[in-house]
Amino acid sequence: MPTAPPAAAAAALGPTGPSTAKPCKGTVIAVGVDPQPVIDTAPEGATFCFAKGVHRLTKPIRPRTGDTLAGEPGAILSGAVRLTGWQRTGNAWAVRGVLPAPYPLKGQCEDNQANPCRLGEQLFADGKHLTRVMSLAQVRPGAFYGDYRSNTVYVGDDPTGHALEMSRTQTAIDKSADDVTVTGLTIERFASRPQAGALQVGRGWTVTANEVRWNHAVGIMVIEGDNTELSRNTVADNGQLGIGQYKSAGVKITANLVTRNNTDGFWIADWESGGIKSTRSSGEVRDNDIVANRGIGMWSDIAEYDRRITGNRIRDNAADGIRYEISYAGVIDQNVVERNGFGTGRGSGGSLWDGGGINVNTSSDVEVRGNLIRDNRNALSIQSRTRGDGPRGTYVLRNVLVEGNLVVMTDAASTLGVVENKRSPVQPGAVTFRRNSYQVAGGKERFAFRGRTMSWSQWQESGFDKDSVNS
Structure with missing residues (x-):
C-alpha cells in the first residue's frame, strides 16, 4: 500500500499592518481638517497623506478614481466621539443626547432573545471595549446600556478621570470610485451596521498594510469589487466579521x-x-x-x-x-x-x-x-x-x-x-x-x-x- 504524501505546511506570516506601508508622498491632510474638500479640489488620481494623530470622521470619505488614501506613521481614522457631561444616576452614570435616532435592526446574535449585536454604537473606556447590556438594571462595571428612546447612555463605572468614546459614524471610506488605494492607515471604532464594513471596497482597489480594528460589524467589506487585492492588513477585534466579500470576481486576499x-x-x-x-x-x-x-x-x-x-x-x-x-x-x-x-x-x-x-x-x-x-x-x-x-x-x-x-x-x-x-x-x-x-x-x-x-x-x-x- 503506498504511503500518502505529507501535507505541505503553510509558510509563516510576515509582518502586517501600517508599519509595513511605504512612506507617503502627497498632499498632507492635517488632524482636524475635513478631508473631503481637500480630496475634491485635487486632480483625480492624487495621493493624500493623513498626518499622524486621530482624524475623527463624521461622514464617510469618498475618494475618486485612482486616488490613494495613505497614512503617515500613527495616522488613525476614527468613527468615535468623546463623551462628556456624565451625571450620577443611582448606581450608574449617564450622558444624554449622544445616540442616533432609532434605526432598523438586522442580524442574528448568539443571544437571540435580547439581540444585542444588532445595535451599532460601541463604547470604549480608556481604549477598552465595554460590554453592551440591554437594560438599565443589567448595567455593571465594565458594561454599558444605550437607551435609544430616551437618547441616554449609561455606564457602570465612574467616568471621572477617564476617556470615554462612542463609535457613531458608520463608515470610514466608501466605495465611491474604482481603482483606489488605501494604505498605511489605522481604521477604528466605526459603528458599521451588520454585513457592512468600516472600509467599503470597490472594483480594482488595492488595500494594503492597514490595521482595521474595533469596528462594530465588518472590518473590510468588498462589494461588487472585481479584481481587488487585500494584502498585509491586520484585521482584528471587529464586532461581526474581519473581511467580507460579495459579488466580487477575481479578488485576492493574501x-x-x-x-x-x-x-x-x-x-x-x-x-x-x-x-x-x-x-x-x-x-x-x-x-x-x-x-x-x-x-x-x-x-x-x-x-x-x-x-x-x-x-x-x-x-x-x-x-x-x-x-x-x-x-x-x-x-x-x-x-x-x-x-x-x-x-x-x-x-x-x-x-x-x-x-x-x-x-x-x-x-x-x-x-x-x-x-x-x-x-x-x-x-x-x-x-x-x-x-x-x-x-x-x-x-x-x-x-x-x-x-x-x-x-x-x-x-x-x-x-x-x-x-x-x-x-x-x-x-x-x-x-x-x-x-x-x-x-x-x-x-x-x-x-x-x-x-x-x-x-x-x-x-x-x-x-x-x-x-x-x-x-
Missing part, C-alpha cells in the same frame, strides 16, 4: 492577519461571524493567518466559484476552520487547519453536521488536498443536504476529492466522514478519499457514513481511502 473578530456576539455557528466570509464571488484566499475568531475561519457560501483557499494557517476558530457551502469549483489545499470548532454555542454540537476542521456542504467539483488537518472538534465533514438551485445548477454534493491530506485526530471524540439527509442521499462516486494519511489516537470507530459510525476497516470497505494509511 498575507493578512485576521484575528479575534466577532467581539459583539453575532451567532457563532451560522451567521457570518468570525474571520472571512465570501458570497457569490471568486478569487483566492492565500497565505493568511486566520486565528481565534469567534465563528468560522474562512467561509465560502452561496454560489462561490473558481475559489482557491491555499497556504493559510487557520486555527483556534470557534466554528469551522474552513466551510465551503452550496458552491462550485473550489480548491482547498496546503492549509494548516488546527484546533477549530470547540467554541460553538446555540444551534450547534459535536456531530459531523456541525463541522470542525474542514466542512464541504452540498457543493460540487471541490478538491481538498495536501492539508494538515489536526486536532479539530471534527476533522473533516462532507455534507449532502437539500439546498435548492443556484446560478450554475442545483446545489448538490458531487465530484468531491479528498486527497493527500495528513489528518491527526488526538481527541477521542473527533470524527471524520460523510453525512446526508433523507432527501439528498450521497450518490455513488460523488466523494472520493484517496492517498491520505491518518494519525488516530484512541477509540475504534472514528469514521462515519450513511448514519453509521465505523472502524477504519469498515470505512475502507465502504469504498473510501483504500490506498490510504492509518497509524
Whole structure:
C-alpha cells in the first residue's frame, strides 16, 4: 500500500499592518481638517497623506478614481466621539443626547432573545471595549446600556478621570470610485451596521498594510469589487466579521492577519461571524493567518466559484476552520487547519453536521488536498443536504476529492466522514478519499457514513481511502 504524501505546511506570516506601508508622498491632510474638500479640489488620481494623530470622521470619505488614501506613521481614522457631561444616576452614570435616532435592526446574535449585536454604537473606556447590556438594571462595571428612546447612555463605572468614546459614524471610506488605494492607515471604532464594513471596497482597489480594528460589524467589506487585492492588513477585534466579500470576481486576499473578530456576539455557528466570509464571488484566499475568531475561519457560501483557499494557517476558530457551502469549483489545499470548532454555542454540537476542521456542504467539483488537518472538534465533514438551485445548477454534493491530506485526530471524540439527509442521499462516486494519511489516537470507530459510525476497516470497505494509511 503506498504511503500518502505529507501535507505541505503553510509558510509563516510576515509582518502586517501600517508599519509595513511605504512612506507617503502627497498632499498632507492635517488632524482636524475635513478631508473631503481637500480630496475634491485635487486632480483625480492624487495621493493624500493623513498626518499622524486621530482624524475623527463624521461622514464617510469618498475618494475618486485612482486616488490613494495613505497614512503617515500613527495616522488613525476614527468613527468615535468623546463623551462628556456624565451625571450620577443611582448606581450608574449617564450622558444624554449622544445616540442616533432609532434605526432598523438586522442580524442574528448568539443571544437571540435580547439581540444585542444588532445595535451599532460601541463604547470604549480608556481604549477598552465595554460590554453592551440591554437594560438599565443589567448595567455593571465594565458594561454599558444605550437607551435609544430616551437618547441616554449609561455606564457602570465612574467616568471621572477617564476617556470615554462612542463609535457613531458608520463608515470610514466608501466605495465611491474604482481603482483606489488605501494604505498605511489605522481604521477604528466605526459603528458599521451588520454585513457592512468600516472600509467599503470597490472594483480594482488595492488595500494594503492597514490595521482595521474595533469596528462594530465588518472590518473590510468588498462589494461588487472585481479584481481587488487585500494584502498585509491586520484585521482584528471587529464586532461581526474581519473581511467580507460579495459579488466580487477575481479578488485576492493574501498575507493578512485576521484575528479575534466577532467581539459583539453575532451567532457563532451560522451567521457570518468570525474571520472571512465570501458570497457569490471568486478569487483566492492565500497565505493568511486566520486565528481565534469567534465563528468560522474562512467561509465560502452561496454560489462561490473558481475559489482557491491555499497556504493559510487557520486555527483556534470557534466554528469551522474552513466551510465551503452550496458552491462550485473550489480548491482547498496546503492549509494548516488546527484546533477549530470547540467554541460553538446555540444551534450547534459535536456531530459531523456541525463541522470542525474542514466542512464541504452540498457543493460540487471541490478538491481538498495536501492539508494538515489536526486536532479539530471534527476533522473533516462532507455534507449532502437539500439546498435548492443556484446560478450554475442545483446545489448538490458531487465530484468531491479528498486527497493527500495528513489528518491527526488526538481527541477521542473527533470524527471524520460523510453525512446526508433523507432527501439528498450521497450518490455513488460523488466523494472520493484517496492517498491520505491518518494519525488516530484512541477509540475504534472514528469514521462515519450513511448514519453509521465505523472502524477504519469498515470505512475502507465502504469504498473510501483504500490506498490510504492509518497509524
